[in-house]
Amino acid sequence: MNLVLxxxxxxxxxxxGVMLFLMAAGLxxxxxxxxxxxxxxxxxxxxxxxxxxxxxxxTGSWPLGVLLALGGTLLVGMAVELVALRNLYERDHLDQxxxxxxxxxxxxxxxxxxxxRSSIYSSLPGYLIxxxxxxxxxxxxxYRLVIIGAGLATAAGLWYVVARTRLGMLIRAGASNRGxxxxxxINIRLLYTVVFGFGAALAGLAGLLAxxxxxxxxxxxxxxxxxxxxxxxxxxxxxxxGALAGALIVGVVDTLGRAFLKPALAEIFTQSVAxxxxxxxxxxxxxxxxxxxxxxxxxxxFPAAR
Amino acid sequence: xxxxxxxVIAAVLAxxxxxxxxxxxxxxxxxxxxxxxxxxxxxxxxxxxxxxxALDHLNxxxxxxxxxxxxxxxxxxxDVGKQVSDEMVKKHHVNFVAGIIWSNVMLAVAPSVTGAxxxxxxxxxxPHQMSGELCNERYFTTSWQNDQTPEAMGKYMSDQGLNDVxxxxxxxxxxxxxxxxxxxxxKGRIAGEVYTTVNQPDYQAEIAQLRAKxxxxxxxFYPGGMGINFLKQYSQAGLxxxxxxxxxxxxxxxxxxxxxxxxxxxxxxxxxSPDLKNPANEKFVGDYKKKYGKLPSFYGAQSYDGxxxxxxxxxxxxxxxxxxxxxxxxxRKANFHSVRGKFxxxxxxxxxxxxxxxxxxxxxxxxxxxxxxxxxxxxxxxxDSYEQKCKMKW
Numbered sequence: 001m002n003l004v005l006x007x008x009x010x011x012x013x014x015x016x017g018v019m020l021f022l023m024a025a026g027l028x029x030x031x032x033x034x035x036x037x038x039x040x041x042x043x044x045x046x047x048x049x050x051x052x053x054x055x056x057x058x059t060g061s062w063p064l065g066v067l068l069a070l071g072g073t074l075l076v077g078m079a080v081e082l083v084a085l086r087n088l089y090e091r092d093h094l095d096q097x098x099x100x101x102x103x104x105x106x107x108x109x110x111x112x113x114x115x116x117r118s119s120i121y122s123s124l125p126g127y128l129i130x131x132x133x134x135x136x137x138x139x140x141x142x143y144r145l146v147i148i149g150a151g152l153a154t155a156a157g158l159w160y161v162v163a164r165t166r167l168g169m170l171i172r173a174g175a176s177n178r179g180x181x182x183x184x185x186i187n188i189r190l191l192y193t194v195v196f197g198f199g200a201a202l203a204g205l206a207g208l209l210a211x212x213x214x215x216x217x218x219x220x221x222x223x224x225x226x227x228x229x230x231x232x233x234x235x236x237x238x239x240x241x242g243a244l245a246g247a248l249i250v251g252v253v254d255t256l257g258r259a260f261l262k263p264a265l266a267e268i269f270t271q272s273v274a275x276x277x278x279x280x281x282x283x284x285x286x287x288x289x290x291x292x293x294x295x296x297x298x299x300x301x302f303p304a305a306r
Numbered sequence: 307x308x309x310x311x312x313x314v315i316a317a318v319l320a321x322x323x324x325x326x327x328x329x330x331x332x333x334x335x336x337x338x339x340x341x342x343x344x345x346x347x348x349x350x351x352x353x354x355x356x357x358x359x360a361l362d363h364l365n366x367x368x369x370x371x372x373x374x375x376x377x378x379x380x381x382x383x384x385d386v387g388k389q390v391s392d393e394m395v396k397k398h399h400v401n402f403v404a405g406i407i408w409s410n411v412m413l414a415v416a417p418s419v420t421g422a423x424x425x426x427x428x429x430x431x432x433p434h435q436m437s438g439e440l441c442n443e444r445y446f447t448t449s450w451q452n453d454q455t456p457e458a459m460g461k462y463m464s465d466q467g468l469n470d471v472x473x474x475x476x477x478x479x480x481x482x483x484x485x486x487x488x489x490x491x492x493k494g495r496i497a498g499e500v501y502t503t504v505n506q507p508d509y510q511a512e513i514a515q516l517r518a519k520x521x522x523x524x525x526x527f528y529p530g531g532m533g534i535n536f537l538k539q540y541s542q543a544g545l546x547x548x549x550x551x552x553x554x555x556x557x558x559x560x561x562x563x564x565x566x567x568x569x570x571x572x573x574x575x576x577x578x579s580p581d582l583k584n585p586a587n588e589k590f591v592g593d594y595k596k597k598y599g600k601l602p603s604f605y606g607a608q609s610y611d612g613x614x615x616x617x618x619x620x621x622x623x624x625x626x627x628x629x630x631x632x633x634x635x636x637x638r639k640a641n642f643h644s645v646r647g648k649f650x651x652x653x654x655x656x657x658x659x660x661x662x663x664x665x666x667x668x669x670x671x672x673x674x675x676x677x678x679x680x681x682x683x684x685x686x687x688x689x690d691s692y693e694q695k696c697k698m699k700w
Contacts, residue, residue: 119564
């Protein structure tokens with residue numbers, strides 16, 4: 001097996017991982033701080049993709065479209081928090097799951113009404129098409145490198161905000177004892193709205209990065225959401241560090257599994273066994289990993305400090 | 307009080323008894339199952355549009371009878387499809403169940419519908435079991451058997467002298483059938499064969515593996531949104547010029563608006579195309595465009611034919627829906643103006659029909675958005691490969 005291919009697949013895994021991280025960070029933040037299970041997180045990803053595609057076409061500029069979409073998803077997220085989710089914090093998780101599942105249906109229909117049921121056309125700006133030589137014969141698509149860069153930069157930015165700023169301090173305080181934070185005169189409701197908007201914007205960022213490479217269509221968020229839940233279970237629910245580690249592990253394991261499991265099985269067993277078991281096992285791999293993590297570290301790899 | 311109560315019930319029952327036979331004769335009920343939500347929802351909408359257009363063309367009276375259509379959403383899940391069909395058969399007592407996009411859903415639905423004594427008209431999915439060992443006198447399809455379309459592609463690519471072809475498909479019933487069909491007629495070497503997870507959004511890992519194998523050509527089956535994802539990523543990886551891409555059920559009138567120039571030059575094989583020349587098709591495509599402002603796809607064309615097939619059956623028995631044998635005999639003649647032109651049913655109730663080579667070419671709109679265009683006939687009056695396994699005789 002050649003090293004260039006392994007390196008390329010590892011980069012692919014990293015890129016998938018970064019995408020999952022953007023989704024997982026928002027989801028885990030919202031769960032960790034507000035104790036809210038948000039199934040509609042995938043819808044915010046879809047909203048990001050649609051808004052970016054739409055704004056890019058309207059303004060004719062991709063960076064402008066991206067900025068507007070980011071702001072748009074932030075506002076949509078805050079509106080959802082104010083209108084629908086605010087009343088759910090005190091309810092149990094089943095109610096939250098039901099309500100946010102309803103939001104999924106709502107957003108899918110809304111998008112279908114506004115833009116139609118079919119996928120809308122989205123493409124890359126000309127200057128992001130093409131490949132970059134990374135040495136050793138490895139050529140990698142430029143846009144995928146942009147995704148990796150954007151994701152890692154966001155991870156660094158998130159770490160800075162949470163660990164070094166006043167807002168981050170409030171977020172951490174709110175996560176460990178919300179009553180005490182409120183008693184100290186902090187407007188915890190406003191904080192929740194801001195955090196939710198922030199998480200929505202992260203999902204929107206993942207969505208708008210995904211727009212040019214995936215089909216932009218109603219229901220696109222649910223395809224990635226399941227993997228995102230696997231990520232936060234592996235990483236430890238409520239922990240951003242866990243989300244990063246979990247996302248990178250899931251991204252790399254899933255990608256390498258899809259790429260190399262079948263050839264590897266063919267080496268050990270026969271080709272027909274590999275043909276039959278390879279694809280099935282590759283698609284199960286991350287769930288097996290999740291089961292193993294749950295068995296040995298039920299709170300995840302990096303449980304949030306409580 | 308008690309007695310009046312009883313009397314009323316008795317009167318209602320009596321009225322019901324007299325009314326029932328007349329009502330049963332006069333009203334035709336069709337249950338139409340497709341995927342109306344999620345990423346497959348766009349396909350279901352095209353099928354529904356075409357069914358509604360067929361009803362318009364029949365003045366809302368299929369076979370001359372007052373017609374009620376009940377639409378059911380299978381959510382692209384076999385278990386949900388079966389629930390929906392059970393409800394249609396047992397609660398609504400439909401005379402026909404029609405539709406179904408996905409082969410795995412069809413395998414769950416068709417045997418239970420026909421087993422309950424109801425007629426089933428498939429309008430897309432063509433799993434090999436239904437044309438072979440599971441064939442049934444109550445089951446017809448207006449589409450094809452899965453293997454056939456890739457068989458036509460395999461024939462065409464062989465004729466082109468292509469070798470070392472790399473195959474990809476989603477890992478479910480139809481994906482397996484498609485690649486089996488391709489390998490049946492393709493005479494050259496296969497460079498690799500990859501099955502991916504259904505509705506997987508990202509193919510970058512598989513595309514890297516493909517490039518490493520350095521094939522001479524690539525043939526894929528990625529229906530619906532999967533096709534959009536795959537084609538976008540394939541051309542972004544710069545492989546379009548490097549490895550020519552051929553496909554079945556991947557580029558169609560539903561995915562073209564999202565793909566635009568990305569699809570230009572793409573080859574497909576198919577039983578039908580909007581530009582197929584015959585009066586029934588010109589009427590269907592023209593009126594569809596007028597009513598919905600876009601082109602129909604093959605999913606819609608087959609569904610339109612499904613309603614027309616039912617129409618021909620009900621007319622043949624003069625609206626006597628109790629005469630199921632008569633309706634089956636009538637449907638076997640395929641005596642209606644199909645949008646694909648004249649065809650016959652094989653003894654397994656699968657059409658014997660032409661398969662064409664299609665190409666995505668620049669269309670007539672100012673932007674030159676691509677449209678599918680027939681290039682040539684690959685197979686004329688082509689039978690499926692499972693007919694011998696079907697024990698049904700007629």
